[in-house]
Amino acid sequence: MQSTYYFLAGFIAFYAGQYAFFGALYGVALMAAIALTYGEMGSRFPETGGSYLYVKYAFGAAAAYVSAWLIAFDQIVMVAYGTIDAAKTLNKALGLGVADSILAAALTSGLFALTIVGIRESAALAKAVASLDIAVIPTLIISALFLHPAWPPYFNWGGVEAASLLFAFSLLSRGFTGIDAIGQLAGEAREPLVQVPRATALVVAMGTFYGLGLTAAIMSALRPEDIKDPAIAPLYLAASIHPVLLYAAALNLFLVMTVAALAGYISFSRMMYMLAEEGHIPGVLAKLHRRFRTPYLSLTVVYLISLALVLPGELEIILAIYAIGSLLNYLLVAIALAKAARSGTLYSAFKTPYVAGIPLSALVAIALLPAGIALTILEKYRYLWALGLWLLAGVALHLIQRRRG
8 A cells, every 4th residue: 555655655746736735634534444444344254355245245246246357457557557666766776777668567577477486475575575664664754854844734845836636636546555455354364353453553554654754754855846757756755865765765665666566466366266266257367377376367467468558658547547446446345334334234343433323434435435536537537448448358258257157
């Protein structure tokens, strides 16, 4: 989840101008509501399946399939933006002078090979990167705020005009990659009724600190003209503090974005396996490699689509097609939570206060998500054809499976 904000923080600041911190407050409120919704549903359904299971409970298997298929699209896009941002970080820190698209293609190829050989090995890498991230980014934020003190909400950006508030808020209404992992944790944890609430609280706390802190730090220590490439704004922030911190931040950002891309590979292959097991798509997409026992065909799908996205080197396209699927998925999960609460079948390990029989988390999510979806569609309507093609592919696969069945 934090990796998404590293990538978008500079764009949000650039497009929102002096109103960026207000945008960050909106983004944090949306993130917290979604995380709490997943936490409450995850502790109610301590089974593997995540959002698919929750939407199926409320709307049936067909809606659950469409919802899962939509979020799977964002998982592929996550691979593209992760590898491109990692490539930009390499070029900025090392001055390689290689085209970002070529570096990104090499990175996604390497991750493809890694996941084919073995997915389990990536978990250890993710834990190590998380430890580095917790050490570097808070240091970056606290140092910037200490050395460049300024008052919210405008900090040192007072009078900076917004290039496009609509675009900024459409970016803030994004798919919070990683939050849906709370649902998977519910089915895989040894003590889900303890671990799911704990993970939810951690996600909300870290997401709030990173979202508000990084925005405040950028608006305090930098000016718009200092940010030459919004995709790597944290590196400009680190450079304004100390050269050593620049290299630490570059290493951290590179690893975090690489792991985010790796998570896209793993999440997509897991989703395809589940949908095949549920009988929605042909089982061949969940077929395992004879030697490595990994779902090589679904991993190949991610690889080929990610190449198609990164080779043009156009970040605008990646930003434009990202988030709509996840936001629709989150809205369905929030409605499912409200339905479970109103029906009296919600027996979760923790819950937010109830208002008119509905958890506050669900109410906030249901209030904010339609606005986020509308903002995203208004700004990104020119690229909806990509999501439409993805949906058509999902319908085609489902019909093929039904005919075989």
